Every structure is written in structure tokens, then in C-alpha cells.
Amino acid sequence: MGNSDDGAAASQRSRSDAVHKWVATVAGVAAFAFSLYNFAELQKKPEIELTLPHLMRIGVMGKDAHFYVQPTVSTRVKTQDVEVIREARFELTPAASVASSKRPIFYWKEVGVWNFDPASEWLSYRWSGDPAPFLVSQDKPQQPIFLFQADNWSFEPGRYEGSLQLSRAGARNPLIKTFCILLSKKAADEIRGGASKGGIYFFRNDLPKFGSSGKYSDCYVRETD
Helix, strand or coil: CHHHHHHHHHHHHHHHHHHHHHHHHHHHHHHHHHHHHHHHHHHCCCCEEEECCCEEEEEEECCEEEEEECCEEEECCCCCCCEEEEEEEEEEEECCCCCCCCCCCEEEEEEEEEEEECCCCEEEEEEEECCCCEEEECCECECCCEEEEECCCCCCCEEEEEEEEEEECCCCCCEEEEEEEEECHHHHHHHHHCHHHCCEEEEECCCHHHHCCCCCCCCEEECCC
């Protein structure tokens, strides 16, 4: 009887040991696979997203047109690598209805920062850096204030189709966002009238009073229109 009990106990221990070894093996394989997955994810190139702001600013300094854009450049994926943005390009094409059909040639002049004087309620801009490549990673999103300039050009009333393009290092496709601007005669006169003092005027694409009108179609519009 004793031998029978000892044999049953030994058989149970053997089955238990086999189960534990199987569980340990499965856990080890799963941990290894998870490690490989994490390693592969970390080696991936970051998926960069370019988002335009709801507000853009336009100005004229002397005979030159200025366009201030502050996009968000970010990635939601954690990787060991970083993305290098090499170049920023800005294009603005007047619609056929615009009186002046001359297409402006904008170039990336610099990056800057905004200064607000609460006493005078005046917003001013100042230089903070030259046009140069910058890095983007998950823990370091970027919101540069680009200043694009078109020499010897001024705004006329009408519709404009625009695009912001950020070129990336290597052979990767550029990031491109398109938009439109509706410039009324009132807004165009206001901008040209502020050329001597370097006035800066903002345009938005989320103003509630324009949301119900299909005429504006999510374009950037001067609030005072």
C-alpha cells in the first residue's frame, strides 16, 4: 500500500514539474518575443505629424510681404531615433480672380518669438534664430515660429491657396499641409496701410461666425471681416 502511495505521489510531482517547466518555457518565449517587438519598435523611424495652427499672421514691412506660421511638429511613437527637419518651404498661389496674378516667391527668412505688451495691447515679433535644421522626437515636439518673406510683393483681395512643406533628412517624403486664405478688400487695405509701422494681422480658420457659411470653407479669414 505504501509503495502505491509513493508511486502516485512521485507521478503527481512529475506532472507538476512538467507543467511548471511548460509554463516557464511559454513565459520565457513570450518575454523574448516582447523584447524583440520593443527593440524593433525602438529602431523604427519616428512617424512625424505636421499640424497647422488655427491662427496665422500676415504683415508687410516696406515692400516685402511677411507670413508668420507656427505649426506643431511631433510624433506619438517612442523610438531611439530622431527626425531631422532640414528645410521649410511656403507657397501661396493667388486664385484667377485676384487682380494681381503675380505669384509671390516666399523664402524661409528666420525663426522668432512673440512679445506681447499688455499695457499697449501690442504684439511684436523678434528674431530668435536663423533658418536651420531642427530635431523632432517624442519627448521633444517642436512649435517653431517661421517667418517667410516675399520680396517686392503685396497682398491683393481674393482667395489664395497655400502650402507648408517640411523636408526631412534622407530620402523620406516631405511633410505637406495645404490651406486657403480669403482676403477681403478691407483686410488687404489694412495690411498695406500698416506697412510703414510693421503691423501684424492675424487670420483664423475656426471663427464661429464664419462656420455656418460655405463661402469660407475652413479658410483663414480676418476676424474683422
